[in-house]
Amino acid sequence: MLLRILPTLTLGLLLLAGWEVYCLLAGVSPLILPPPSGVVRALLLNRSEIGAHAASTLAVASFGFSLSVIFACLISVALHFTPWAERGLMPLFVISQTIPLVALAPLMILWFGFGLLPKVLLVVLVTFFPMLLSLLSGYRQTPGAFVDLLASMGAERWAIFRRATLPSARASFLAGLRISATYAIVATIFAEYAGARRGLGIYILSAKNNFRADLVLSAVVVSAVLTLTLLGAIRLVDRMTAKGPEARRDA
Amino acid sequence: MLEIRGLTIRTDGRDLVRDLSLCLPGSGITALIGASGCGKTSVLKWLAGILPPGMQSDGQLLLDGARIAPPDPALCYQPQSDALFPWLTITENATLGLEIAGAAKREARAKILPLFAPFGLAGCEGLFPSQLSGGMRQRAAFLRTIVQDSRFVLLDEPFSALDAVTRIRMQDWLLARLAERPRGVLLVTHDLHEATGIADRILVMAGGPGRIIADIPVTTPQIQRNEAALAELRETLKSLLLKESPQ
Numbered sequence: 001m002l003l004r005i006l007p008t009l010t011l012g013l014l015l016l017a018g019w020e021v022y023c024l025l026a027g028v029s030p031l032i033l034p035p036p037s038g039v040v041r042a043l044l045l046n047r048s049e050i051g052a053h054a055a056s057t058l059a060v061a062s063f064g065f066s067l068s069v070i071f072a073c074l075i076s077v078a079l080h081f082t083p084w085a086e087r088g089l090m091p092l093f094v095i096s097q098t099i100p101l102v103a104l105a106p107l108m109i110l111w112f113g114f115g116l117l118p119k120v121l122l123v124v125l126v127t128f129f130p131m132l133l134s135l136l137s138g139y140r141q142t143p144g145a146f147v148d149l150l151a152s153m154g155a156e157r158w159a160i161f162r163r164a165t166l167p168s169a170r171a172s173f174l175a176g177l178r179i180s181a182t183y184a185i186v187a188t189i190f191a192e193y194a195g196a197r198r199g200l201g202i203y204i205l206s207a208k209n210n211f212r213a214d215l216v217l218s219a220v221v222v223s224a225v226l227t228l229t230l231l232g233a234i235r236l237v238d239r240m241t242a243k244g245p246e247a248r249r250d251a
Numbered sequence: 252m253l254e255i256r257g258l259t260i261r262t263d264g265r266d267l268v269r270d271l272s273l274c275l276p277g278s279g280i281t282a283l284i285g286a287s288g289c290g291k292t293s294v295l296k297w298l299a300g301i302l303p304p305g306m307q308s309d310g311q312l313l314l315d316g317a318r319i320a321p322p323d324p325a326l327c328y329q330p331q332s333d334a335l336f337p338w339l340t341i342t343e344n345a346t347l348g349l350e351i352a353g354a355a356k357r358e359a360r361a362k363i364l365p366l367f368a369p370f371g372l373a374g375c376e377g378l379f380p381s382q383l384s385g386g387m388r389q390r391a392a393f394l395r396t397i398v399q400d401s402r403f404v405l406l407d408e409p410f411s412a413l414d415a416v417t418r419i420r421m422q423d424w425l426l427a428r429l430a431e432r433p434r435g436v437l438l439v440t441h442d443l444h445e446a447t448g449i450a451d452r453i454l455v456m457a458g459g460p461g462r463i464i465a466d467i468p469v470t471t472p473q474i475q476r477n478e479a480a481l482a483e484l485r486e487t488l489k490s491l492l493l494k495e496s497p498q
Contacts (some may be wrong), residue, residue, distance in 0.1 A: 012398070055295075066409070086417045102287060130353050143332075143334070145330040145332045145334040146336060147336055148296070148299070148328070148330055149299045149329075149330055149334045149347075150347070150351065151299075151300065151301045151322065152299035152322050152326075152327070152328035152405075153327070153347065153348045153351045153399070154300075154322050154324065154351060154352065155351045159351060163336075163347070164336070167338045177375075234381070243338045243372070243379070244337045244339070244340075244341075244379035244380070244381060244466070
């Protein structure tokens with residue numbers, strides 16, 4: 001485990017050390033570029049406030065992400081069984097991904113207020129499509145021999161889907177889940193940035209307005225930790241539910 | 252007896268197989284050989300009820316004179332690959348057919364577990380396919396096929412992915428299993444040695460469109476089948492296949 005993360009850890013530490021030395025030697029104002037030690041200090045001093053905002057962000061992101069997973073699963077199954085609907089709806093889903101968040105987020109706040117709904121909707125909008133695509137692509141990767149075998153045994157379409165198609169899409173689904181999880185926190189922060197009472201987005205906006213680059217970067221560090229937490233949770237679910245060769249992959 | 256009457260399979264406006272008729276006895280191995288693309292796998296897939304969506308078919312399938320529509324429980328199919336689901340244990344894989352036919356999990360397990368030892372799979376019950384050798388995987392696939400108690404078994408080049416030694420062992424093993432529980436087997440193969448080595452009858456198919464051009468019984472007893480005894484038969488089959496296959 002340690003050996004696996006060693007290159008990342010070393011590179012990260014080297015970058016931070018370079019950043020620290022640069023700030024020290026170049027005499028850059030901490031208002032413009034605080035050194036990593038300054039960011040850590042600001043994070044420690046404001047931990048309770050940042051923690052409260054982070055908890056709010058995590059709650060919104062998790063709720064929106066969970067809804068998105070449920071929608072993606074249900075809609076992918078519906079599209080799998082109705083190819084004409086997939087042909088009709090996919091272009092619309094693609095178009096939905098071309099809408100700039102910077103335009104949509106303030107409109108959502110305008111339409112739905114400062115509550116939970118606009119933020120959750122934005123998270124769903126951003127995270128739904130990668131998951132839907134990965135599920136549909138996973139379904140298509142089902143080996144033809146598995147489908148033939150079950151059909152020759154007299155299995156109906158749903159039985160074939162449940163026994164062969166769905167398990168075949170597992171790896172693809174998890175890949176989509178990981179991609180969407182990274183988007184979930186960013187989308188929530190963006191939504192909060194456009195207008196919210198709590199959350200890392202509004203905290204970053206307020207810190208920026210007060211010229212506190214150290215607090216902005218502290219919030220960035222926390223958002224990265226939140227994303228890694230979500231990814232860690234997905235990895236845990238992956239390991240707990242893996243069977244066969246996948247279960248022994250990391251053994 | 253299983254009988255195919257007037258089978259025609261069409262794809263993209265052309266006949267892949269035209270007006271094919273044949274009978275399969277209730278026991279023994281019938282090998283179906285022919286050049287690639289002549290339609291032998293399509294015939295097998297039609298029998299298994301898994302003809303690809305782009306293909307249309309006409310023809311009748313009769314079991315003891317009564318018309319049936321594939322897929323039918325009287326016929327079970329084993330694809331070219333072992334098609335063992337990697338996320339299921341060998342026991343779960345082997346019980347698939349029984350469960351789909353409506354058996355409860357416990358009932359299916361009770362039926363399958365005593366067969367692990369005769370199939371050379373004792374101790375593999377809880378293992379996953381990736382933990383088995385090629386020969387063992389193939390035996391597990393046969394177990395899944397045989398346990399369905401169908402009267403006819405459709406095999407699509409079941410030994411093609413195995414190395415030479417494992418293939419010979421598996422062929423002997425299959426003959427022994429069929430001697431214990433006789434079934435009618437239709438074996439699609441490219442391998443003349445395999446066809447002449449284990450089949451009781453060889454059907455030669457030619458393409459453009461697919462049809463049977465020879466029906467040759469293999470009368471040499473199993474115990475006397477060696478290179479010398481089968482050389483003449485193999486030469487006959489080879490010349491038939493070469494005559495019907497374009498350069």
